[in-house]
Amino acid sequence: MVRAAVMPEPMVPVEIREFAEPTLQDNAVLLETVFSEVCGTDVHLRHGRLAGVPYPIIPGHVSVGRVEAVNGEVRDIDGNDVRPGSLVTFLDVHGTCHRCWYCLVAKETTKCPERHVYGITHSATEGLLGGWSERIYLQPDVHILTLPDGLDPRTVIAAGCALPTALHAIERAEISIGDRVVVQGAGPVGINAAILARLSGAGEVFIVDPVETRLEGARRLGVSAGVRIDPEDPGRHIRAIREMTGQRGADVTIEAAGVPQAFKEGIAMTRDGGRYVVVGHYTDTGSASVNPHTDINKKHLEIRGTWGSDLSHFYRMLDVLKRHGNDVGNGLGWDEMIGGVYSLGEVNMALDDVENGRLIKAIICPNGDRPSIVGYP
Structure with missing residues (x-):
């Protein structure tokens, strides 16, 4: 069984539920979650400020994970094979149709009416489609990005959703x-x-x-x-x-x-x-x-x-972090933004801390406080 934090409905505490280990579709990927973030959007979800959210949901739309299983030949955005053991992130937006007026004429994929978002527009009844979970199921149409060599997953999650949005x-x-x-x-x-x-x-x-x-x-x-x-x-x-x-x-x-x-x-x-x-x-x-x-x-x-971000912003995020991740100002790195690391059982506390401005960035570590990743102390 897989443990995940579920937001049952607005203004109700997040609770831990168990889910069956998923069976992978062709070209699907299963991740062991390393980190997921608590975003301002998650606070909005807590208060029911987003329309059309199919509660109950597993929040967490930007995450970093280690590939645990792959069914078929799956490639990342650079055309490299996605293999078990690789550290990856993924674009939370998927299902963009690439055939509507917004996609083909306006070239504004963030306005495609068919797009879906992990941790926001998927019900928990659909499976492990949010990052506040020990595992994340990546459907076949999800765009995967392998972390460059030497780029610490903490740096990526410290940037989180905010960096591609800011880009x-x-x-x-x-x-x-x-x-x-x-x-x-x-x-x-x-x-x-x-x-x-x-x-x-x-x-x-x-x-x-x-x-x-x-x-x-x-x-x-x-x-x-x-x-x-x-x-x-x-x-x-x-x-x-x-x-x-x-x-x-x-x-x-x-x-x-x-x-x-x-x-x-x-x-x-x-x-x-x-x-x-x-x-x-x-x-x-x-x-x-x-x-x-x-x-x-x-x-x-x-x-x-400015509405959301697309794959180009997510892709360039990793390049920015690789080049500047350890020196954004005064010799400090993006990691400086992390104000707290929380377990699955502490997600309500993390939401409170973000909502009340007690820190800049809160991250969720669903598989323990000390994940077995290179570079993590």
Whole structure:
């Protein structure tokens, strides 16, 4: 039997259930889970903020695992055979049809209506299709990526879902060398966006957040300045950003906060003729009031949304981590983001810690606190 953490329905504690060891379809793969992450999306799932989720579910949409069994000839994205013993990750999105208008004409596969997502759109009744489990069943259409030699699985899961999402946001931002960039939100997506902005040539990167411990983490990882949002003086961070940018505002602002008031504040922190990229609003948290004349047209402001990530972002994530994983700022690596490692029995605690901003990144280790992987102490 295989143990997995199951979210029965919104606002109900996650519980541990047992599942039968699966029989593999042709070209399917079974992983022993090494790490899975706790993402902000999992907090949204806990509160029922995503539409169409088929509870009960096994959460965990980005994971790293060791190949335990392969049925048939399965190849990774680079065309290499997937063999037992290999350390791999996989794109959580699968089932993209590659025949609809969004796939073929718009070239926007993240909007394909047929796509499915591990840990989110699969019911636990369908099997081990989420990472908060001792085993993960990879269906035949799942895109598998073998970890490059020397890349620690901890580094990959520390980046998690946030890095490919941030890669998409940076792609949308089109940062130029020397740009001043503001990132709203010092959670995983925000910090990854700040790191990538620096790697893209930004001259200065500022990050704003209400939680000082998260700002301190961002400062350690190399941002130019971390500015706290003060509830007693709501406009202080906006004034601070404008002062640090010669009263003009940022060339590019990236919203990774996920709260409605951030939208209007982000516009205020962006210079005339600048670009505003919205990536944090994965769920509907409410509306924000803007004036189309003063906030957009008169500012000559460009606003771009960002929805999810695709295989290209996931693939490039591994390349970024291989090149820069141990030195994202001040000689520190992505591993610095890991604030806690939790067992399957501690997933409710992990969700609480993420929801309350006690750490940047929480990871689940379903097969014990000390998995037998190279590089793990």
